[in-house]
Amino acid sequence: MLYHDQLGRAVEIPAPPQRIISVVPSQTELLYHLGATVQGITKFCVHPAAWFRSITRVGGTKQLDLERIAALQPDLVIANREENEKEQIEALATSFPVWVSDIHGLDDACRMVTSLGDILQRQAAAQDIRRQIENGFRELQPLAAPVPAAYFIWRNPWMVAGGDTFINEMMDRCGFRNVFADLPRYPTLGLAQLAASGCRLVLLSSEPYPFREKHIAEIQEYLPDAEVLLVDGEMFSWYGSRLMYAPGYFGELIAGLYSKSIY
Known part of the structure; x- marks a missing residue:
């Protein structure tokens, strides 16, 4: 056929x-x-x-x-x-x-x-x-006030998700305003550029680069007042049947952020 x-x-x-x-x-x-x-x-x-x-x-x-x-x-x-x-x-x-x-x-x-x-x-x-x-x-409730955020996919060099990505839409649906949405695809940047972006939430993905707890400190040297979280990259970037589980995961992530006074 x-x-x-x-x-x-x-x-x-x-x-x-x-x-x-x-x-x-x-x-x-x-x-x-x-x-x-x-x-x-x-x-x-x-x-x-x-x-x-x-x-x-x-x-x-x-x-x-x-x-x-x-x-x-x-x-x-x-x-x-x-x-x-x-x-x-x-x-x-x-x-x-x-x-x-x-x-x-x-x-x-x-x-x-x-x-x-x-x-x-x-x-x-x-x-x-x-x-x-x-x-x-449809049932997912994003943050009431969108928070400036960045989503890292790689280290050495540091790379983030830009605006024309599936990840960017997942961020937007959570109420995470991508501070690098004006950049295409997966741009490389320095942490000084991150510090100047106004970012208040940094998401470190589990894939393709396996970010770990030790990498949080590297980010917070430049953004000491931001929230830096390790997140499940499959939930943000797998666009098949894993999307059945993504809204539940995002809801828990959003609920956790509401418990932070800066949100």
């Missing part, structure tokens, strides 16, 4: 596909919840744990093992515009059906869920996941 991916490309996919390779961690987890049959995943596809332990790994998201993928003879490869390398995806598309997602915000993520549900002929499961996600975010 002919489907269109989120780049607008027409992709001929068997109905339903039986030999799927997923090269995006958040979409791998979604495929599990949709009941898909998956033959290959990346080394970063850690959810679900049972798949991570048992399914063939085909490299990293940016360094796919194209020969291993070809050996698995997939009838569908599920990729993402940002997380995978364009050249590798184009190479795969010459031999196999490749469906590419392009996620900028929550609406894109929800459309991706139902699109994959259609491809897999798991429409009811996909609609249920989408409904849970949309209801959860």
Whole structure:
């Protein structure tokens, strides 16, 4: 059958596909919840744990093992515009059906869920996941007064989430006003620049860089009066079925901030 991916490309996919390779961690987890049959995943596809332990790994998201993928003879490869390398995806598309997602915000993520549900002929499961996600975010109450915030994804060099990211939308839905929203993608900056930004809340993500308690002190040397928190990066950046749990996590995070006198 002919489907269109989120780049607008027409992709001929068997109905339903039986030999799927997923090269995006958040979409791998979604495929599990949709009941898909998956033959290959990346080394970063850690959810679900049972798949991570048992399914063939085909490299990293940016360094796919194209020969291993070809050996698995997939009838569908599920990729993402940002997380995978364009050249590798184009190479795969010459031999196999490749469906590419392009996620900028929550609406894109929800459309991706139902699109994959259609491809897999798991429409009811996909609609249920989408409904849970949309209801959860509808009920989420952001901070009453948005707080200037920064979200770090990397150290050496320090990198933050800019305005045109999925993370930025998740911050906004929590009432965290991204002080670097005027910058594109994932800009590099110095901590002196952070200190001059007016930031009052710093979020240190668990991924892709594994921030730990010891890194909080580095930030507070420059922002002694700011709140610096370690946060679950999967909740802010995984745009598959993990979004069913994100509003609950964000609600607890917001409740914790209300207990701080500066908020």
